[in-house]
Amino acid sequence: GQNIDQPTEMTATEGAIVQINCTYQTSGFNGLFWYQQHAGEAPTFLSYNVLDGLEEKGRFSSFLSRSKGYSYLLLKELQMKDSASYLCAHKTLKSGGYQKVTFGTGTKLQVIP
Amino acid sequence: NAGVMQNPRHLVRRRGQEARLRCSPMKGHSHVYWYRQLPEEGLKFMVYLQKENIIDESGMPKERFSAEFPKEGPSILRIQQVVRGDSAAYFCASSRNSNRFPRTEAFFGQGTRLTVV
Numbered sequence: 001g002q003n004i005d006q007p008t009e010m011t012a013t014e015g016a017i018v019q020i021n022c023t024y025q026t027s028g029f030n031g032l033f034w035y036q037q038h039a040g041e042a043p044t045f046l047s048y049n050v051l052d053g054l055e056e057k058g059r060f061s062s063f064l065s066r067s068k069g070y071s072y073l074l075l076k077e078l079q080m081k082d083s084a085s086y087l088c089a090h091k092t093l094k095s096g097g098y099q100k101v102t103f104g105t106g107t108k109l110q111v112i113p
Numbered sequence: 114n115a116g117v118m119q120n121p122r123h124l125v126r127r128r129g130q131e132a133r134l135r136c137s138p139m140k141g142h143s144h145v146y147w148y149r150q151l152p153e154e155g156l157k158f159m160v161y162l163q164k165e166n167i168i169d170e171s172g173m174p175k176e177r178f179s180a181e182f183p184k185e186g187p188s189i190l191r192i193q194q195v196v197r198g199d200s201a202a203y204f205c206a207s208s209r210n211s212n213r214f215p216r217t218e219a220f221f222g223q224g225t226r227l228t229v230v
Contacts, residue, residue, distance in 0.1 A: 033218065042204060042221040043156070087155060098161065098168050101146065101206075101219055105155030 004104035006088050011110045012078055020073045020107045022088030030099060031091040034062050034073045037106065038084045046073070046086075075109075083111045117142075117207050118187075119222035126195050126229050134190040134225045138207030145188045146206045146219060147173075147180060156204065162188060195229045202226050 003025045012018040024032070031050040035043035049055055049064035049071065061074040073086055085106040091099050118137040126132050138145050143164050148156040158172040162182040173180065177195075182188040192199055203226075206219035 035221075042223050045218045045220070048218060085155075094169070096168070098163075100158070100161060100169060102158055103148070103156040 004088055004090065004102065006086075006104045006107045008105070009108045009110070011112060012075075014078055014080060014111055014113050016078050017074065017076050018078060018109065020075075020086050020088075020109065022071045022073075022104060024069050024071075024088070024090050024104075026069075026090055026092050026102070028093040029066065029090060030093045032062075032064055032071045033087075033089040033091065033101070034060075034071075035087040035089065035103075036084050037087060043087055078111050080111050080113070083109060085109070117205060117220050117222035119203075119205050119225050121225060122223060124225055124227045126227065128196060128229055129194050132192040132195050132199070132227055132229075134192075134203050134205075134227070135187045136190070136205030136207075136222055137187040138205075139209075139220055142207035142209050142220075144208045145182050146208075147188075147190050148204045148206065150202045150204060150224075152201075159190070159203075192227075195227075197229050200227055200229045 006022045033048050034046040036046050037043040047062035049062050054063045059076045064071045085108045087103050087106045089101050089103040091101050094100050120135050145162045147159040150156050160173045160180045161169040165184050177193045179191045202224045204224045205222045208219045
């Protein structure tokens with residue numbers, strides 16, 4: 001998506017912590033998603049934030065600042081299987097009342113031993 | 114409760130042929146999104162449909178591409194006279210989208226990988 005920015009690639013070490021940032025610009029903002037996508041597979045839902053703050057779910061946490069148009073995904077205790085692309089997406093409320101989900105181009109994370 | 118079902122998983126077409134991609138949403142979901150993903154790239158929005166209605170087709174090329182979501186049956190993405198540049202993975206996502214349920218995730222199908230030769 002042209003109005004969603006995230007790094008193209010990141011590398012981190014097994015057992016470490018990594019933070020993947022996402023900035024966005026949009027009107028009618030109504031929530032931010034993070035999805036995980038392994039090569040050749042469908043994206044799978046990780047998290048959803050609509051209010052400011054941190055949402056923790058096991059090894060993964062997601063943070064949102066609506067005023068700054070900023071989110072990050074935090075992955076702790078990295079495992080080799082976490083090597084995947086991580087997609088940031090926002091949901092916006094359009095005229096007519098429908099909600100559109102727009103994705104960023106994704107951050108390809110490589111976990112190394 | 115079966116997930117989002119897409120078929121076929123892989124489709125090979127010669128240049129100039131037609132490609133039909135099918136998507137059956139999850140039970141209870143009446144909203145369908147189609148996305149295209151080129152190798153090593155992110156998901157590009159194509160079209161958003163509700164039953165019998167196209168809500169937003171701003172991401173779909175004006176020519177050769179069409180989409181429908183009939184009252185009965187799956188959503189269909191149709192590409193006429195395919196060209197090599199149409200080769201990509203096409204993902205469908207469905208959601209239950211109601212004002213009473215703002216926390217709605219879109220669930221993705223496994224995708225159809227179209228190869229034009």
